[in-house]
Amino acid sequence: MVKDKDAIENPNLKDKKMFIGIVWNCAPELKLVLSALLFFCSLVTLFQFFPSHLSFSVQDLRNCASLPPPSSALKLVTASSPPPVEIQIQHRHVKQEDVVLQNGVVKRNFNTYGTAAYNFILMSAYRGGVDTFAVIGLSSKPLHVFSKPTYLCQWLPHNATQNQNQNITVPGSKILPDWGYGRVYTVVVVNCTFPFPVGADGGGGQLLIHASTGGGGDSNFNLTDTIEALSETPGSLNPLQFSAPPKYDYLYCGSSLYGNLSPQRIREWIAYHVKMFGEKSHFVIHDAGGVHPEVMEVLRPWVEKGYVTVQDVREQERFDGYYHNQFLIVNDCLHRYRFTTKWMFFFDVDEFIFVPKKSTINTVMDSLSDYTQFTIEQRTMSNKLCYLDDHAGKIYRKWGIEKLVYRDTVKGIRRDRKYAVQPRNVFATGVHMSENTVGKTTHKTEGKIMYYHYHGTISERREPCRQLVNKTEMKVGGTPYMVDKTMREAAFAVKRFELRMIGSVLIRTRQ
Incomplete structure (x- = not known):
């Protein structure tokens, strides 16, 4: 009667007694399992203090002993983390440890990994x-x-x-x-x-x-x-290619073009120089990220006419060289077109070559034919001062070479020069001149040929005029300027030439 009463008051009592009975009967087996578990945990704890290079099996046991993350945490990592990067091990490096020599000197060892830069x-x-x-x-x-x-x-x-x-x-x-x-x-x-x-x-x-x-x-x-x-x-x-007359009289090798270039400035530059250098000329443009779609639209008509070749050299950006590896690009251009042109020019797309009115590019180059290389003097133009001799509302519709007419007249300073070469006599080249030529070089070209430099006007897609003035001479920030309308006077003929060559396809080109 008492047993029935206890069962009624405590219904789990029967189950508890059954569990105690099972544990008591299986005590030896349970002790063995607990002992094995204790031994395994102790062994894993000791492995944590073993050196990592002792053996691969130790690392394997560590991995086996590590617990997987909870399923919820695994889902979180999978959702927020990028996929794992596949690592390819070509060879396993054997680390050299410091050792103590017999004389007691500690010999230190140095371990090398990876490559700092490519050999070639x-x-x-x-x-x-x-x-x-x-x-x-x-x-x-x-x-x-x-x-x-x-x-x-x-x-x-x-x-x-x-x-x-x-x-x-x-x-x-x-x-x-x-x-x-x-x-x-x-x-x-x-x-x-x-x-x-x-x-x-x-x-x-x-x-x-x-x-x-x-x-x-x-x-x-x-x-x-x-x-x-x-x-x-x-x-x-074809061995005859090395002695055959060149296809072109003049070929332009451009440095790497990068940045958000102004389509309108490129339009002016290419039309001006195709007109100057004539039918037997060619222009090689190297795109290092600067020939964006709007610039390409300006170049496309001239590409179709056979005057321009555009080369995509953006891959060179992987390798950290000087100014988008422009020295690499011009040397490739030199040797690639070495036998296709009589003269090769090196200058930038914010620079405009000019010869005096009584001369032509052909007569100037003929007078310099005894030289392998000659340099060209620079005339530096202001990139913000515009000459206001017309209605202010009309000046913004003019080409850059029409309104940027203030020339820097500082004397007694050394200005950069650009240059041209007869490429068959050149082994390597630079940006401002070459030191690896066979034949003579002259720098005495003043009055024969020069270039107008509009620095900073092509690298930004904006209106270049920042200050409108109507003085013929002035000083800005201590720098003297004077009006030089040479390029302005050439603009009208360039516009007519562009219209005759490619029509009005670029008439709506913007900055």
Whole structure:
């Protein structure tokens, strides 16, 4: 009766007694499970203090012992975190530990990882003749400043089994045309000149460059990378191209264009210079991000006419060089078009070449034909002062070269110059001149040829006029200016030329 009463008052009593009975009967087995669990936890705790490089199995056990996150946390990470990056391990680095020598000296060890900069970044390679080549690229600047990297040129003919000169190698001649202006990377032009013609039989072949680091700051290592610089298919070489008359009289090699350029300023520049240089001229524009759709609309009519080639060089932005790697770009242009033009010009799209009225570009260039290179004097124009000699409402509809007429007249200062070359006599080039030429250079071109520089007027899409004045001479911020209407007087003829050449397709072009 008491048992029934206890069962009524405490209905769980029967279940509790049953559980105690089971535990009591299974006590040995339970003790064994608890002991094993305690041993495993102790072992995992000890593994936390073992060195990570001791063995891979330790790390595996750590991973096994780690608990997975709760399902809710896993969902949160999956929703908010980017997908994991796949890591490819090419080789496992064996870390060198410090050691104590027998004399008690502690020998410290240094462990190296990764690569600071590429040994060589190939952009292009071109023939300079039947026995010579030019290879243009970028290389680590510290490598060339603090080490002595070398280049070995090798020609491998496709018909090597029939060619007696199966292994043709010569040292490459290194040229650094950017004069130390490089940043992480510097420009390298490697000249490969063989003692006799290679591939002149039309059999084709490969030009290999073996680029050695010269230690690269680590005297224990001299790593060499083999680069396939150029490959010629059988029958592709035409030796007559190196002596044939050039296709163009004048070719423009432009530096890298970047930024939010003004379509209207580009429109003025290209129309003006196509008119000046004439039918046998060509303009190579290098787009480093500046040829946005509106600029391309301005260039397209001239591309269709065959006067302009646009090259997309935006990929070079991956490599930190000087001013969007402009030295790299102009050297590629030099060797790419070396045999297609008589004269090659290097200047920017905010600069306008000018020759006096009694001369033409042809007569000036003929007078300088004995020189491989000549430089061009600069006339600096204000990029904000506009001459108000007309209704103020009309001035904003004029071209930039019509209204920006105030010239900086400061005397006794050295101004930058731009230049032109006969490219067949040039091995590497720069932005303001070349130091790697065969033949004479002259700087005495005052009065023959000059360029008007409108600095800062093309890099922004805005109205250039910031101050309207009607004085012929004035000072602004201590700088003297005077009115120079030379380019303004040329504008009307340029507009008529544009209309005759491409019609009115650009009539609605804006800043």
